[in-house]
Amino acid sequence: MASSTKKNLDLSKEQVRFHLYVALLLYHFGIDQGFGLEGSGDMDIRRIRLKHYYKYELTFQCKNPLTMIEQQFEYIAVVDFEATCEDQQDNYQNEIIEFPIVLINVQQQTIVDKFQSYCRPIINPILSKFCTDLTGIEQHQVDSAPTFVEVLHNVETWLNERKLLLPANKHTFAFATDGPWDFTKFLQLQCQLSSIPYPQWATEWIDLRKEFAHFYSVKRCGINKMLAKLGLTFDGRPHSGIDDATNIARIGLELLKDGCILSLNDSIHSSDPKSTPRNNNNDDDSIVFKD
Ligand code: AMP
Numbered sequence: 001m002a003s004s005t006k007k008n009l010d011l012s013k014e015q016v017r018f019h020l021y022v023a024l025l026l027y028h029f030g031i032d033q034g035f036g037l038e039g040s041g042d043m044d045i046r047r048i049r050l051k052h053y054y055k056y057e058l059t060f061q062c063k064n065p066l067t068m069i070e071q072q073f074e075y076i077a078v079v080d081f082e083a084t085c086e087d088q089q090d091n092y093q094n095e096i097i098e099f100p101i102v103l104i105n106v107q108q109q110t111i112v113d114k115f116q117s118y119c120r121p122i123i124n125p126i127l128s129k130f131c132t133d134l135t136g137i138e139q140h141q142v143d144s145a146p147t148f149v150e151v152l153h154n155v156e157t158w159l160n161e162r163k164l165l166l167p168a169n170k171h172t173f174a175f176a177t178d179g180p181w182d183f184t185k186f187l188q189l190q191c192q193l194s195s196i197p198y199p200q201w202a203t204e205w206i207d208l209r210k211e212f213a214h215f216y217s218v219k220r221c222g223i224n225k226m227l228a229k230l231g232l233t234f235d236g237r238p239h240s241g242i243d244d245a246t247n248i249a250r251i252g253l254e255l256l257k258d259g260c261i262l263s264l265n266d267s268i269h270s271s272d273p274k275s276t277p278r279n280n281n282n283d284d285d286s287i288v289f290k291d
């Protein structure tokens with residue numbers, strides 16, 4: 001009796017494996033199987049995408065299983081700071097000069113809003129040529145901008161207007177970044193330089209680079225490589241804060257579409273940016289802090 005049960009189980013496991021294999025082959029050759037799965041992306045990504053689809057199909061036993069997944073947050077706000085910098089200078093006091101936010105409506109799986117402001121640096125008010133060449137941000141843009149403290153106030157007003165911060169009638173919401181550096185390095189340092197407390201809303205966040213590697217079972221890598229793996233290309237100018245944030249949001253949207261549950265996976269108390277060295281991913285969009 002026991003052995004026949006075991007045999008049946010083995011058989012069904014094998015059947016599942018066979019189905020998965022055939023489905024993957026068909027998927028690989030672009031044959032539509034009615035799953036509504038994204039056709040782009042490299043083999044690693046397609047394999048995991050299909051595997052998750054099957055996992056949820058088995059769980060929910062219905063035709064569009066990915067639509068059954070319950071997400072934790074209604075909104076995700078992608079942030080990507082740009083800061084003053086010099087080439088190869090350790091312990092440089094980076095001041096935030098661009099504060100962009102790209103807002104994702106999780107259920108709609110679309111970008112629904114954007115905030116963008118430059119910030120005027122105080123300690124090093126003149127941008128280095130290296131910084132302007134890297135970020136595309138010009139001197140006149142920061143000269144006419146509010147200081148970081150004023151921008152932070154505008155950000156909080158913007159978030160409140162969208163019912164993302166105030167406790168009453170608040171939507172569930174989280175910030176997302178590419179790696180730990182935006183909050184652990186740039187925001188933390190800027191708050192010290194501006195002598196203001198570190199904002200409560202930035203103490204925990206979704207590190208999309210970390211989640212991407214975990215969900216698709218690939219090595220951690222930078223924006224360009226994540227996009228390439230998804231069969232996409234960078235839209236806009238790399239190292240422009242708003243364009244970086246938009247492209248990071250596009251990666252977040254692909255994760256959502258593929259059934260990844262985006263939840264908080266890093267915090268100011270637990271994160272160690274040095275434990276995520278930029279060189280461990282062999283990425284060609286590598287930069288000093290992020291890759
Ligand atoms: P990113 O989001 O990749 O554009 O980088 C954020 C910030 O990190 C930039 O605004 C710079 O302040 C700093 N940064 C990026 N790459 C470099 C680099 N190669 N050298 C010095 N600073 C950099």
Ligand code: MG
Pocket residue numbers: 080081082239240241244245
């Ligand atoms: Mg950037």
